[in-house]
Amino acid sequence: MNRLVRHLRDGVAPLVDLVYPPRCPLCGCAIASQSGLCADCWSELRIPGEPACATCQRPLEGTAAQDGAVCAVCLAKPPKHDGIAAGTLYSDGSRKLVLSLKHGRRIALAPLMARLIAARLPQLEGEWIVVPVPLHRWRLWSRGFNQAALLAREIARLKGAKLVVDGLLRTKRTPMLGGLGKRARARVLAGALAAHPQRLAEIEGAQVILVDDVLTSGATSDACVGTLKRAGATKVIVACFARVLDEVDGHAPVPQTETPGALTPGVP
Secondary structure (H helix, E strand, C coil): CHHHHHHHHHHHHHHHHHHCCCECCCCCCECCCCCCCCHHHHHCCECCCCCECCCCCCECCCCCCCCCCCCHHHHHCCCCCCCEEEEEECCHHHHHHHHHHHCCCCHHHHHHHHHHHHHHCCCCCCCEEEEECCCCHHHHHHHCCCHHHHHHHHHHHHHCCEECCCCEEECCCCCCCCCCCHHHHHHHHCCCEEECHHHHHHHCCCEEEEEEEEECCCHHHHHHHHHHHHCCCCEEEEEEEEECCCCCCCCCCCCCCCCHHHCCCCCC
16 A cells, blocks of 8 residues: 555646645745755754763763763753654754644654654664653644644654653643743743543553654653653653753854744734
8 A cells, every 4th residue: 555655646646736736835946846945944953963862862062972972961850751762953944844834834844854753763673662752632722733743743654652642641732931941941830731541551662752843941841751750661762853951052042931832922
C-alpha cells in the first residue's frame, strides 16, 4: 500500500508542480520541490551541532568537549527528562516557521519541521510511543488544531513509533506564560496536566517521545514529563522544533515579555 501511494504521488507530482509551481513557504521564492525551503531561508535556521551536552543536547563551547560531557545546567539540577532533541535553535528562521504553522495555519509545514526534529532524535531501541504536549479543549476548538499533535503524527510515522495523540490532557485552562519566570510558570501549570485515564495502560512501562513546537523555559515540558513518569513511563525524551537558549547568540532574541510559542496576543 505504501509503495502504491508513493507511485501515485510521484506520478502526479509533475502535474501539481505545473499547476502550483514550488515556492518557498517563507519567502515565496521559486524552489525545486514542494517540500523544502529556499537556500536563503535554510540559512536562517540554526541547526544544533556538536559538541553538545550528553543529557540535554545543549551546545557546549569549544571543540575539546569529550563524549559524555554534561553541561553546567544539567549538573546543577539534573533534569526530569531523559534527553532533548531540538530540530533547531530559536532564531529568525525558526520563529517564522513556528508562527506560520501555529498562527498562520500553514499545517503543510508540519512534515518539514518534523523531519528536522526526527533527525536529532537518538537511535531508538525497543518500542516507543509519541505523545504531543496537549492544548486545553477551549484553545483547541478556537485554533482548530494542535500544532504539537501535527508534529507528533509525522515523527511517529518517520520513526515507526505509535502515536498516542491524547496521552496527556490539559485539565485546566492556563493564562499566557509570557513574562513569567520558570517558578511562576510551574505554579501556573500545577494541576493543569493529567494522563488520559483511557491511555494509562499504553503509558505504563512505555518509552515516550514528548513533542512540542517550542521549548522555552522547560516549565511545560517538565510538567508533562512529571505527569508521564507518575503514570509509569520509564523514559521520556523531549522533542521540539525550536529550542530557546539564552546563552546562544541567536538572531532573534526573545523579549522578556513574551514566549516564542505565544506571540499572538490572547493565543498562548
